[in-house]
Amino acid sequence: MKLPLRLAVFGVGVAGLGFLLVWGVADLPPFGHYAGPYGDIITKLVEPQRHMANAVTAVVFDYRGFDTMGEELILFSAASAVALLLREIRERDTVDVVDAIRSDAIRGLGVLVAAATLLLALYVVSHGFVSPGGGFQGGVVISAAFLFVFLTGEYHAYARLMPTKFAEPLESFGAGAYVALGLIAFGFGLAFLENFLPLGVTGRLRSGGSAALVNWASAFAVAGGFLLIYAEYLEGNMAARYRRSKP
Amino acid sequence: MSVLPYLLAVFVFLVGLYGIVSSRDLIHLTVCVSVCQSSTYILLLAIGYREHATAPVYGDIPASRKVVDPVVQSLALTDIVVAVAVSALLLAFALRAFEHEGSLDPREMAELKG
């Protein structure tokens, strides 16, 4: 279909869709006057009932933990599918890869930044129930810390530090631990993913009960998934650039 | 004025849709899909906002202070991280399609021809 004709058909369609969307959106409560009861009930109950200071992380890992498990399994399957699609082109013996970064200053700085980022990532994950943070954000920052090694240093250092065969168990461990924590609650006679540890004091790092363990499990799962995705893309690029034999 | 954020969400969604339809490159198409996804985050957060309220973190505010809705924030938070993995998957599809067909133009691909 030629572009002008396609754009004309699209114009008709988007006019109709836009009218319907604007009509639907005009009936929402005006901006700034949130009306629903669900949010108010949760914010009233978060501190006394759950001993958690961050209401958003409490909703993610405790009140709606089953939802988050579904999202995490989406991440798991997406990372596995990327590995499935991109794994054929890989060369095991990229020993004669020429490292692009020759400056020692950049490498030293990269090591410092990577270590600092890893520390920041662990801080973000562990303070999930005390201040803004949590497993999902911290997991991405963990993967960023390992990425700094690749960006400022050698490909070999990155490949030795986080090869694919290490990212996969990390991701599987995270996803499996999430489900296992839900199943462990059965052993205590509670519902799936219900809290089975003492709740602790609000504002301390140990508050939250078993939702804190769920927090760490999802951090590992997210970090492993992203590292797997990066590894597939980057190793494939390295192999495509430096391969010695045609497929 | 009070429906402006909702209209912005609709606008961003339609802009992303235009980008998908008129795209000449599969990678550009994937980025436009992510723009469409970001419009849903804007809509979710705009629904939960409350005037003169603060973030729903109770570390240093009294328990009686007005806060915005935490439920929609939790939906948007997990959604953002998962959307990146799905975009990576779409880009992997685009790479495979390039190896198969030899070009990244969706208009030249036999299977995508409409």
Add this chain to the structure above:
Amino acid sequence: MVPLQSIALLFVALGALLVVLVRDVVRQALILSLYGFALVVLFLVFQAPDVALSELVVSAVAYPLVVVAAIARIAAHRKRRGE
């Protein structure tokens, strides 16, 4: 509505338009990162620090990496096919 929110909304609208209208994919990767930053400011002004943190790490690290890695792979394939 606070004036800061109006400005943030304006930048997000502008950013979305720019992301879609830029045709060169390398430039689009950069503008996508800037659009993510505009979204972070918008989420902060909507009193959502967790969502802003999530969008910040994603738009600074994950999105540019996968898009640029895909572009580099395509360029390597094209060079090998051309030679």
